[in-house]
Amino acid sequence: MLDALKDVVRKSSIHVCLINTGGCNGCDIEVVALLSPRYDLEQYGIYVHNNPREADVLLITGAVCEQWKENLQRIYSKAPEPKVVVAIGNCPLTGDVFNQEGSSVYAPVSDFIPVDAEIPGCPPRPAEILAAILAVGPDAIAAKGRQKP
């Protein structure tokens, strides 16, 4: 009974934390564009709060720079269970153009934290980001919430 109630609540109130681990900013402004009245993220119950301690979904952009090798794991552990990680753009998947000899990026991000969804694109369109959060967010959060540790 309580689990069913929690499922309903979790599905309609998703808090998002945006973590830029060293990209060009392009994906971040596409997330900001999602807040605009045209896409209106908040009508789906998604709230971009940028606070890892109350996040259900961590949006990772960027190709994991030197400073983030340890800090990413720390931020991930600060987010409460159940949580879902969505990697936005090519950088967290492959490192994109930065992943070359001599650069200081350590992609992919899945080497550091488990990733639930990946959206390729440089940058992906806002509607794609929204669709990915909605596709993976509510159900995965509810399913993870039911697993007892």
Added chain:
Amino acid sequence: MILPIGPIHPGLKEPVRLKLKTQGEKVISAEIDFGYVHRGIERVMKGKTWQKGIFLSERVCGICSYIHTQTFAETFEKIAGERVPLRAQYLRSLTNELDRIQSHFIANSTYFKAIEHETLFMYMLHLREPVMDAIELLTGNRVNMGWNVVGGVRMDAEEKHLNSIYQIITNLEAEYDKYVEMFEEGPLLGLRSKDVGKMSKKDAIKGRAVGPIGRGSGLKHDVREDHHTYKDEFDWKVIWRKEGDNYARTMNRFDEISESIKIIKQVIENIPPGDVRKKIKIPAGYADWRNEAPRGEVAYMAETNGNLIQNISIRTPSIMNIDVCGKYMLQDVATVADAVATYASVDPCVACTERVIILNEKGEKTEFDGLHKVKYLQ
């Protein structure tokens, strides 16, 4: 007490660390720490051809991604001693101004979010979306366009697309004044913005502030004045103000949007027919080139052997602007909320600000005295 803000914080969109030294609610001084998004672009670019380098230069910064490719291309055109066809110059200016409009909208919306005026924040983002549509119509992508090449632009714009862009810009101009008036004459917004985060002209010169931040403090400096296309083809003027506070910086960006709208209209009305790309053979050589990015002056210094990029150095505007913000604006701020608003008003872009410290062989910090003298350790 030291109050740390960031790197991941509800008030910030990008990872940067503000260390505010506070006394009660008052902020006495501030320190800004970078280093969270350093990717080593200049180093990767070395030893590549320009065809590869231009994609890397586009990804220095995602918001002003267009101007980086234009400056990169114009640096190499200067090495070759040639200019692109006039139609390509017009198209470059058109995209540049569209990019400036969307960047200023997002900068102002971030400022309104920082002063907790959610209504104007939404209005600004709402006005920005049609401009993004115009950019997409012209170049085929919203953010990283891949539109410039050395020698011109990648594809020609169709007449019907230019007409659509003209329509979008006319609609924007018609409803734009209403929102500017909300900020310009709103009494509470004025109270929240006027005389906050002041920087004098002297400090702006000392800290080498550029772009709308310098111009908001009375520094009448715009690199577009020296650019051949803007100088010869268009009728426009440099926007500047004297107050030097958050209000001046935000209003400066608003006025620049009106000026950009004027330039875009001139471009579409007078665009000449002709080629948009010509073949340029690049000899060995060195050149530097400056352009006005939405945030100020961006400079590229490049050396090539005719085929590969041997050395490249990029100077982006945000490094100076964030520096003057920490040094001069965040001194004796009344509250912590004002400090965050002041930081948002300088339009910080951390992705292009990251730098490395240059050390000599003994491991001591040295001055950076010229691109040619730096040798990377293998």
